[in-house]
Amino acid sequence: MRIATFNINGVKARLPRLLEWLEETRPAVACLQEIKSQDEGFPADEFEKIGYHAIWHGQKSFNGVAILADGEKPVETRRGLPGDPNDDQARYLEAEIGGVTVCNLYLPNGNPQPGPKFDYKLAWMERLRAHMAQLWAREVPAIVLGDFNVIPQDKDVWSPGAMASDALMQPASRDAYARLLADGWTDAIATLNPRGGIWTFWDYQAGAWQRDHGFRIDHCLLSPELADRLVAAGVDKEYRGREKASDHTPVWVEIADRT
Numbered sequence: 001m002r003i004a005t006f007n008i009n010g011v012k013a014r015l016p017r018l019l020e021w022l023e024e025t026r027p028a029v030a031c032l033q034e035i036k037s038q039d040e041g042f043p044a045d046e047f048e049k050i051g052y053h054a055i056w057h058g059q060k061s062f063n064g065v066a067i068l069a070d071g072e073k074p075v076e077t078r079r080g081l082p083g084d085p086n087d088d089q090a091r092y093l094e095a096e097i098g099g100v101t102v103c104n105l106y107l108p109n110g111n112p113q114p115g116p117k118f119d120y121k122l123a124w125m126e127r128l129r130a131h132m133a134q135l136w137a138r139e140v141p142a143i144v145l146g147d148f149n150v151i152p153q154d155k156d157v158w159s160p161g162a163m164a165s166d167a168l169m170q171p172a173s174r175d176a177y178a179r180l181l182a183d184g185w186t187d188a189i190a191t192l193n194p195r196g197g198i199w200t201f202w203d204y205q206a207g208a209w210q211r212d213h214g215f216r217i218d219h220c221l222l223s224p225e226l227a228d229r230l231v232a233a234g235v236d237k238e239y240r241g242r243e244k245a246s247d248h249t250p251v252w253v254e255i256a257d258r259t
Contacts, residue, residue: 007248031104035064059090083127101142110167125176155196157215186227
C-alpha cells in the first residue's frame with residue numbers, strides 16, 4: 001500500500017501534472033495540500049475518471065486539503081484540527097482507508113517571525129501534538145502526513161545559513177516537531193535516509209531547482225502499528241522538473257499488508 005503526500009500549490013493550475021503523477025505512480029492514497037479551491041470548485045470528476053475517489057476541505061485562494069483513494073471512497077473521520085473552535089483555516093482532514101487512519105495536514109508557515117503568524121504556527125503544532133497523542137493511545141495503524149513547514153535538522157536543508165532566519169528552521173519550530181517524534185511517531189524518510197540530503201521543496205526563485213537548493217518540509221509520520229509495516233519511503237523528485245510544476249514534489253511510503 002503506497003500512501004503519498006503532495007503539496008500541489010493550486011489543484012486547478014497543476015491539474016495536468018497531478019493527473020500525470022497519479023496515473024504514472026498510482027498511489028493507493030494521495031494527500032494533497034494547498035489545493036487553493038473552494039469546495040464547490042474542486043475537480044473531483046477529473047479524479048473519478050481515472051479511478052480515484054476524493055474528499056476535500058477547501059478554502060478560497062488559500063490553504064485547502066484533500067484525500068484521494070484509488071478505487072474506494074475515503075471515510076471521513078475529522079475535518080479541521082481540534083483545540084480551537086475559532087480556527088476556520090482549511091488545514092486538516094482525516095479519513096479511514098484500507099484499515100489505516102490517514103491524517104492530512106498543511107501546517108502554518110509562520111513567516112514573518114517573530115509575530116502573530118509564528119505564534120499561530122506554534123499553537124497549531126501544540127494542538128496537533130495533543131490530537132496525535134489521542135491517535136497514538138488508540139493503538140491503531142495511523143499516518144500523519146503533509147506539508148509540515150518545518151525543516152527538522154540542518155541535514156534537511158541545502159544551506160542552514162541561508163534559512164537561519166526563516167520560521168521553518170527556528171528552534172521553537174524544530175523543538176515542536178521533535179516532540180512529536182519523542183511521543184513515539186516515526187519519521188519515515190529520516191529513518192530510511194539517516195544521512196539527510198533529501199529535499200521535497202525547491203523555491204521558484206533564484207534558480208533553486210536548477211541549483212538543487214532545496215529542503216525537506218513534507219513529512220510522513222507513522223504510529224508504531226504502521227511503522228512496523230514500513231517497507232520503503234521516497235521522493236518523486238523528477239516531477240518538480242516538469243513544466244508548470246508545483247514547488248513541492250511528492251513524498252511517499254510503502255506499507256506492507258497486515259499478516
